[in-house]
Amino acid sequence: QVFPSQDPLDRADFNAVEYINTLFPTEQSLANIDEVVNKIRLKIRRLDDNIRTVVRGQTNVGQDGRQALEEAQKAIQQLFGKIKDIKDKAEKSEQMVKEITRDIKQLDHAKRHLTTSITTLNHLHMLAGGVDSLEAMTRRRQYGEVANLLQGVVNVLEHFNKYMGIPQIRQLSERVKAAQNELGQQILADFEEAFPSQGTKRPGGPSNVLRDACLVANVLDPRIKQEIIKKFIKQHLSEYLVLFQENQDVAWLDKIDRRYAWIKRQLVDYEEKYGRMFPPEWCMTERIAVEFCHVTRTELAKIMRTRAKEIEVKLLLFAIQRTTNFEGLLAKRFSGCTLADGTVKKPEVPAPSTNPFLEDETGTETDEIVIEKSDMDKPKKPKVPDNPFHGIVSKCFEPHLYVYIESQDKNLGELIDRFVADFKAQGPPKPNVDEGGAVLPSCADLFVYYKKCMVQCSQLSTGEPMIALTTIFQKYLREYAWKILSGNLPKTTSSSGGLTITSLLKEKEGSEVAKFTLEELCLICSILSTAEYCLATTQQLEEKLKEKVDASLVERINLTGEMDTFSIVISNSIQLLVQDLDAACDPALTAMSKMQWQNVEHVGDQSPYVTSVILHIKQNVPIIRDNLASTRKYFTQFCIKFANSFIPKFINHLFKCKPISMVGAEQLLLDTHSLKMVLLDLPSIGSQVVRKAPASYTKIVVKGMTRAEMILKVVMAPHEPPVVFVDNYIKLLADCSTDTFQKILDMKGLKRSEQSSMLDLFRQRLPAPPSGVESTGSLSLSAPTPEQESSRIRKLEKLIKKRL
Numbered sequence: 001q002v003f004p005s006q007d008p009l010d011r012a013d014f015n016a017v018e019y020i021n022t023l024f025p026t027e028q029s030l031a032n033i034d035e036v037v038n039k040i041r042l043k044i045r046r047l048d049d050n051i052r053t054v055v056r057g058q059t060n061v062g063q064d065g066r067q068a069l070e071e072a073q074k075a076i077q078q079l080f081g082k083i084k085d086i087k088d089k090a091e092k093s094e095q096m097v098k099e100i101t102r103d104i105k106q107l108d109h110a111k112r113h114l115t116t117s118i119t120t121l122n123h124l125h126m127l128a129g130g131v132d133s134l135e136a137m138t139r140r141r142q143y144g145e146v147a148n149l150l151q152g153v154v155n156v157l158e159h160f161n162k163y164m165g166i167p168q169i170r171q172l173s174e175r176v177k178a179a180q181n182e183l184g185q186q187i188l189a190d191f192e193e194a195f196p197s198q199g200t201k202r203p204g205g206p207s208n209v210l211r212d213a214c215l216v217a218n219v220l221d222p223r224i225k226q227e228i229i230k231k232f233i234k235q236h237l238s239e240y241l242v243l244f245q246e247n248q249d250v251a252w253l254d255k256i257d258r259r260y261a262w263i264k265r266q267l268v269d270y271e272e273k274y275g276r277m278f279p280p281e282w283c284m285t286e287r288i289a290v291e292f293c294h295v296t297r298t299e300l301a302k303i304m305r306t307r308a309k310e311i312e313v314k315l316l317l318f319a320i321q322r323t324t325n326f327e328g329l330l331a332k333r334f335s336g337c338t339l340a341d342g343t344v345k346k347p348e349v350p351a352p353s354t355n356p357f358l359e360d361e362t363g364t365e366t367d368e369i370v371i372e373k374s375d376m377d378k379p380k381k382p383k384v385p386d387n388p389f390h391g392i393v394s395k396c397f398e399p400h401l402y403v404y405i406e407s408q409d410k411n412l413g414e415l416i417d418r419f420v421a422d423f424k425a426q427g428p429p430k431p432n433v434d435e436g437g438a439v440l441p442s443c444a445d446l447f448v449y450y451k452k453c454m455v456q457c458s459q460l461s462t463g464e465p466m467i468a469l470t471t472i473f474q475k476y477l478r479e480y481a482w483k484i485l486s487g488n489l490p491k492t493t494s495s496s497g498g499l500t501i502t503s504l505l506k507e508k509e510g511s512e513v514a515k516f517t518l519e520e521l522c523l524i525c526s527i528l529s530t531a532e533y534c535l536a537t538t539q540q541l542e543e544k545l546k547e548k549v550d551a552s553l554v555e556r557i558n559l560t561g562e563m564d565t566f567s568i569v570i571s572n573s574i575q576l577l578v579q580d581l582d583a584a585c586d587p588a589l590t591a592m593s594k595m596q597w598q599n600v601e602h603v604g605d606q607s608p609y610v611t612s613v614i615l616h617i618k619q620n621v622p623i624i625r626d627n628l629a630s631t632r633k634y635f636t637q638f639c640i641k642f643a644n645s646f647i648p649k650f651i652n653h654l655f656k657c658k659p660i661s662m663v664g665a666e667q668l669l670l671d672t673h674s675l676k677m678v679l680l681d682l683p684s685i686g687s688q689v690v691r692k693a694p695a696s697y698t699k700i701v702v703k704g705m706t707r708a709e710m711i712l713k714v715v716m717a718p719h720e721p722p723v724v725f726v727d728n729y730i731k732l733l734a735d736c737s738t739d740t741f742q743k744i745l746d747m748k749g750l751k752r753s754e755q756s757s758m759l760d761l762f763r764q765r766l767p768a769p770p771s772g773v774e775s776t777g778s779l780s781l782s783a784p785t786p787e788q789e790s791s792r793i794r795k796l797e798k799l800i801k802k803r804l
Helices: 016-023 028-140 143-158 167-194 208-219 222-243 253-274 284-306 313-333 358-362 373-377 394-400 402-426 441-460 464-488 501-505 518-548 551-556 560-594 608-627 632-655 662-680 695-716 722-733 738-748 752-765 774-779 786-803
Strands: none
Touching: 028 167, 167 222, 222 253, 222 284, 253 284, 253 313, 284 313, 284 394, 313 394, 313 402, 313 441, 394 402, 394 441, 402 441, 402 464, 441 464, 441 518, 464 518, 464 551, 464 560, 518 560, 518 608, 560 608, 560 632, 608 632, 608 662, 632 662, 632 695, 632 738, 662 695, 695 722, 695 738, 722 738, 722 752, 738 752
């Protein structure tokens, strides 16, 4: 259908018979058949005329198209002709311009060649004259004039590099090279004469000739300059090697100050006598100091290897302290620019430090803990520039830092033993003071000592000794966790030899377990807070160690195992608190399961066992909450673990209450609701400040206690007719376990014959579970919506009011 039309004749599913029946629906309508036929014929005639007109119109369009095409082709041919004419004229114009400018180009080339020739001849004249003057001045040792002239000759000679094929130019180049070699040998000989390797220096001191010779050496081959520097420094330090020989008394570490005092005097002497002889850019003072450092490092390493057994911690630290002070002095006096020269091996510089405690390392020591949380949030201070001389001498002490590490190992061992002894002497923290549940002071002392060790060791070395120190830190973090924290947790039973996971998780239903005293509860909370503090601080200690150590060793620092140890202590402490409260509630739950619920005649106030459970909760929870005020998340964990432990145990004891009468079930429902309200209020029970319980905890309580309420509602429902009872059970509990259904039937007190038919019916009415869900059917209870929960509570309140 090309155009929309309402005419039935244009429809795709046109049916002639139906159309005729439409025109003549009855026999009477056949009377005007002639009129209809005439209308159709007229319509046919009109259609024929329209078709004829369209066909003729299309014939004329084809002719017009051909005519337009021919006209377009003619226009293109005319355009092509005009373009060709323009191209021909352009070529003629270009040829004409070339003829006009041919003579001008020749003159331009001649001018350029003439200018180049004049410039080259001038350079050649300068070069020839310069070489002659250079040879003459060299013989007369006129180094002042030679320095300027030689640089000019070398620069001019560079212009003749492409003309070296010409014999005269090559000859001049060879004369320049010969003059340079002669100058080099002559200057070296002059310096050897002025500063002989053997014997004493000439008393006359430096001369102007040597000063000018140094300027010439700047232009000559760099090896000449290096040779002059090397010989001068070697001669300048020859006295040092004699004075501080290995067999001399002053060579040992206890007199290391004398070495640095000697070089200070020598540098002052050099500045006075020779400061103006060498160009400032040679940095001779710094070069002498750097070479002194390398010699000292080698000599100290040699003597320490020989007398390794005589090295003590105090002596080693004294020598390192004096050496690092000297390196700091060098950094203030010199820029370190000569350390990058090929003649001097650059010492290893430690990785950049981003430690925000830089001011603590040089300032007064405080009793603060190593890393405070607030410091991690502050923007880091601008980085202090690194000391380029760090380690240039003190590297030699690294192989002997094991003495320092062993000393710290011994000191930390004594510190842990002192902590243990102090704890035994002072006893657990007193519950009546504000300090109850606070972090143990020994923890802060340990990390303060760790800070001092870390800062001190990073000043000594940032290499392997830092890794060794980290291993010591790990060892004593574990010892602190087990000896001070886990070792002082109260034991669950008097016969228990120690705290183990098995003893923590062991359930002793029905047995009397002695409750922890107030002091013991405070101690557990204090140990938990300390472990939490240690966990956070250990994590930040690891970050700081990684900042201090060399970048290549960062991967070897890992305190995850120690953090896991503190996490275990926290988990054990929470489990102890849960187990204590759980065990205190056991007798009440046992009493509930032993009551004769079929004999209850009326619903009263909450039962005595509920009052007992609430009493224990009100005794323990406020103490735990107050003592864990600084670690709120672990108090929440305690509440969640208690709910996860208590609610399933309550439901198990609920199943033991059999048989139950209707009134007994109503009383149990009232008790369950009371317990539910207390559990929902557990985090803020007995507190003046009422806080909303965490959503994660509320969800667990609502889910678990609603299941208990649903069990009792199913028990209260009549078991006749059975189909309604079974459907009601499936709807309320959504539990596909036959064991649970069997327990419900036992609670109702049904006979075995009735139970058997009920179980068969239950199996038939069960909805087909999806694959893989059968084993977890009993756990598939979803949390009710808030609307369902509120409606159930309203019904329960009506029931309670009715009974009361």
